[in-house]
Amino acid sequence: MKVLVAGPLEPFLRRTDVPPEIEVELLPEGAPISAGDAVAIVAMLTRHLGAAELDRLPGLRVIANFAVGYDNVDVEEARRRGITVTNTPGVLTEATAELTWALILAVTRRLPEGEALARGGAWTGWAPTQLLGVGLGGRVLGLLGAGRIARSVARRAPAFGMRIAYWSRTRRSEWEAESGAEWRELDELLAVADVLSLHLSLGPGSERIIDERALRRMKPGAVLVNTARGGLVDEAALVTALEGGWIRGAGLDVYAHEPTIPAALRVLPNVVLLPHVGSATEEARQGMWDLAWENVVRVIGGEAARTPVG
Numbered sequence: 001m002k003v004l005v006a007g008p009l010e011p012f013l014r015r016t017d018v019p020p021e022i023e024v025e026l027l028p029e030g031a032p033i034s035a036g037d038a039v040a041i042v043a044m045l046t047r048h049l050g051a052a053e054l055d056r057l058p059g060l061r062v063i064a065n066f067a068v069g070y071d072n073v074d075v076e077e078a079r080r081r082g083i084t085v086t087n088t089p090g091v092l093t094e095a096t097a098e099l100t101w102a103l104i105l106a107v108t109r110r111l112p113e114g115e116a117l118a119r120g121g122a123w124t125g126w127a128p129t130q131l132l133g134v135g136l137g138g139r140v141l142g143l144l145g146a147g148r149i150a151r152s153v154a155r156r157a158p159a160f161g162m163r164i165a166y167w168s169r170t171r172r173s174e175w176e177a178e179s180g181a182e183w184r185e186l187d188e189l190l191a192v193a194d195v196l197s198l199h200l201s202l203g204p205g206s207e208r209i210i211d212e213r214a215l216r217r218m219k220p221g222a223v224l225v226n227t228a229r230g231g232l233v234d235e236a237a238l239v240t241a242l243e244g245g246w247i248r249g250a251g252l253d254v255y256a257h258e259p260t261i262p263a264a265l266r267v268l269p270n271v272v273l274l275p276h277v278g279s280a281t282e283e284a285r286q287g288m289w290d291l292a293w294e295n296v297v298r299v300i301g302g303e304a305a306r307t308p309v310g
């Protein structure tokens with residue numbers, strides 16, 4: 001049985017005991033799908049899998065997405081064809097939450113500007129008003145979404161003395177009780193958040209949820225952080241907001257059209273930009289591989305997937 005491993009995942013594959021009945025075919029990133037006899041594909045979030053691609057894989061039984069987000073896969077189309085789609089929830093939650101805090105701190109304490117000053121040789125010494133940031137204590141962490149990653153980010157908020165508010169379509173009363181998080185209407189959340197962090201999956205209901213209207217509702221001192229999906233934000237509107245001082249700054253790990261990062265964003269001093277590294281820890285990436293591979297082996301062996309979506 002042929003399993004397509006699409007993308008540079010050999011380091012993980014080398015550490016995997018591949019059962020003798022499985023033949024792995026490596027598909028370089030960006031290369032078109034050719035192995036029509038594959039029963040499974042391990043795919044990265046950079047590979048779009050829609051009707052046209054699935055037409056080339058008539059024997060496919062499982063798409064194991066090497067990511068928790070699966071907006072790159074047409075899940076409805078896969079379902080129609082009886083193809084199981086799986087993702088990698090849980091194993092990257094802590095890594096992504098940690099990176100979210102790294103961005104929050106990097107923006108509020110202006111780490112890239114400080115690092116550039118220190119590294120560049122232009123620093124003339126300690127000064128009372130040099131590189132002043134803003135503290136987190138007593139401020140409101142506003143979360144869009146209440147999934148695993150949002151809740152993991154929230155778990156770290158008390159350590160910084162922050163209060164937690166959130167919006168998601170479904171309220172989570174149990175979590176509210178244990179975390180102290182307060183549910184707010186979306187517009188209200190935008191207006192009260194000092195740090196607004198996005199943790200929604202990307203889909204028709206969330207695309208560009210942070211548009212000009214939303215940005216205008218935010219506090220002038222607020223910071224926007226996005227470690228979820230770039231498509232949640234209208235990037236042109238964000239540039240206008242940052243240039244116009246509608247908000248203090250932004251920390252971004254994801255972009256609407258990766259790997260393109262709008263030039264107008266790249267020149268702004270009040271944004272911290274990272275190249276989609278939310279899950280980039282050794283532990284998380286190994287966990288993602290293990291889970292994706294387990295899903296492949298289970299489904300082609302006739303068992304239920306461990307982490308199916310949809």
Ligand code: GLV
Nearest residue numbers: 066067068069279
């Ligand atoms: C990464 O962005 C993921 O969805 O896992």
Ligand code: GLV
Nearest residue numbers: 089090147148149
């Ligand atoms: C991801 O695991 C999420 O639910 O946020």
